[in-house]
Amino acid sequence: MTQKRTRRHKRRKKKVVRFIMLFSIATLLCVGAVATYFIYQLSNVTANTQLELDRGEKSERREVAVDPSKDNISVLILGVDDRDGDLRGRTDAMLLATFNKEDRSIKLLNIPRDSLVDIPGRANPDKINHAHSFGGLDLTVETVENLFEIPVDYYVTLNFVAFIEIIDALGGVEVEVPFTFTEMDSNDTKESITLYEGTQTLNGEEALAFSRMRKKDPRGDLGRGERQQEVIKGIISKGASISSITSYGDVMQSVEEHMATNFSFGNIIALHSYASALNDVESLSLVGNDARINGVYYYDLTDESVNELKDTFQTHLGLQQ
Numbered sequence: 001m002t003q004k005r006t007r008r009h010k011r012r013k014k015k016v017v018r019f020i021m022l023f024s025i026a027t028l029l030c031v032g033a034v035a036t037y038f039i040y041q042l043s044n045v046t047a048n049t050q051l052e053l054d055r056g057e058k059s060e061r062r063e064v065a066v067d068p069s070k071d072n073i074s075v076l077i078l079g080v081d082d083r084d085g086d087l088r089g090r091t092d093a094m095l096l097a098t099f100n101k102e103d104r105s106i107k108l109l110n111i112p113r114d115s116l117v118d119i120p121g122r123a124n125p126d127k128i129n130h131a132h133s134f135g136g137l138d139l140t141v142e143t144v145e146n147l148f149e150i151p152v153d154y155y156v157t158l159n160f161v162a163f164i165e166i167i168d169a170l171g172g173v174e175v176e177v178p179f180t181f182t183e184m185d186s187n188d189t190k191e192s193i194t195l196y197e198g199t200q201t202l203n204g205e206e207a208l209a210f211s212r213m214r215k216k217d218p219r220g221d222l223g224r225g226e227r228q229q230e231v232i233k234g235i236i237s238k239g240a241s242i243s244s245i246t247s248y249g250d251v252m253q254s255v256e257e258h259m260a261t262n263f264s265f266g267n268i269i270a271l272h273s274y275a276s277a278l279n280d281v282e283s284l285s286l287v288g289n290d291a292r293i294n295g296v297y298y299y300d301l302t303d304e305s306v307n308e309l310k311d312t313f314q315t316h317l318g319l320q321q
Contacts, residue, residue, distance in 0.1 A: 051260045054138045059151035066153050069270035072317045074098045076144055077232065078132070078157040079211075091129045093211065093228050096144060096152070097281075098316045104274055107316055108232065109284040109309065110225030111144070116291065116298040119143050127298060137260075147306065150313045154263055160186050162258035163211075164204030166235065172201045173234030178223070181216045183209035207231050221299055222285065229283045284309060 058065035066073050079093030094111040113129035120142050122134065131143040141152045158166075164186060167173055177195045185192045185205050193209040195202070202210055211231050217223035287305035291298045314320045 051137075052262050053141060053155070055141075057262075059141075059145065059153060061145060061149075061151035062153070066151075067270070068099070068267050070101065072098070072100050072102075073153045074150060074313070074317060076141060076152045076155045078137075078140065078155065079163065079228075080132070080157055080159045091132045091140065094129065094140075094144075095228065095232060096148075096313075098150075098313055099271070099274060100316050100318070102318075105316070106274060106281045107284055107312065108229055108281050109286070110229050112221040112225055112286060112288070112299045114221060114297060114299040115286065115288065116293075116300050117143060117147055120146065148310050148313050150310070150317060150319065154261065154267070156259065156261045156263070158259040160208060164208055165258075167202070167204040167207045167231075170235065172203050173207055173231055174199065174201045175207070175210060175227070175230050175234060176200075177210065178217075178227075181213060183213045183216075185209065202231075207234075220290075225285065226283070233281050233283075284312065 075097045077093075077095040077097065078091045080091055091113060094113060096109045096111060098107045099105075100107075111128060113127065115128045116125050117128045118125050119128070119131045119134065120139065128143060128147075131140045135142075137155060137157065141155060145152050177197050177200050180195065180197045182191045182194045184190045186208055193206055195206060195210055200206075211224070211228045213227075214220060214224045219226075286299075286301055286309065288299045288301040291300040311320075
């Protein structure tokens with residue numbers, strides 16, 4: 001009897017082991033299939049959204065083109081006030097990020113859209129967000145490069161539609177609303193969205209309102225810039241995990257129709273090495289003074305602030321020791 005029980009016990013044990021092995025293999029196949037499908041879609045979308053700058057694959061401030069898997073890089077993120085997909089409108093948001101490969105750190109700066117800067121080819125200084133209207137992506141990139149004396153290696157341009165749908169596909173982003181306020185929606189319907197003070201998880205429309213509001217913020221463009229940085233951090237953090245995306249197809253289609261970038265598929269995969277730094281992005285800010293020239297409002301940047309950020313970015317990119 002003892003031997004029979006022992007044999008039955010061994011058979012049950014073998015069945016359990018086989019079941020666990022089969023379940024594990026099935027799980028791996030399912031995860032692999034999902035990952036393969038996601039990567040396939042991402043590869044196609046990246047190919048369809050990739051748009052090189054007129055300057056070519058590298059900045060004139062680089063001797064050779066950079067590789068995100070090996071080099072420090074910079075990325076200019078542009079939010080365009082456009083809804084039909086041509087991505088030619090004025091930049092409503094402008095953020096500059098630098099990535100340091102050695103310590104896996106990220107620095108993120110919001111550039112106020114009314115910043116008074118020199119725009120190449122223009123006789124007089126003007127608002128930095130006008131560069132996109134004057135000369136598109138290349139002039140915008142060149143303007144930022146000249147301002148901080150660094151190369152801008154990559155850009156990402158997206159409009160309101162992509163912004164909203166990406167956040168919805170991520171299941172929303174968590175932010176800290178500084179005070180209760182109402183704001184228009186993406187169709188410019190006034191007072192249609194109310195956000196309440198405190199920690200909130202915002203959907204796409206709410207996140208857009210949170211990012212756009214300026215007039216009701218006592219800190220004006222500075223407060224607006226900090227809110228935009230907070231949303232970008234939330235997107236980066238949630239986007240780092242494939243499991244956080246609730247609708248692959250929807251977000252991929254939106255990105256394909258409403259975003260442009262000079263990132264290749266390989267470049268994007270290489271950025272995965274920064275995943276550990278995504279929850280510790282350092283936010284930077286520009287200091288300036290309110291100014292009116294011929295009745296037009298500008299944000300007049302201080303030389304001290306610009307020079308400090310020049311040093312910060314140049315050091316972070318390894319351009320100076």
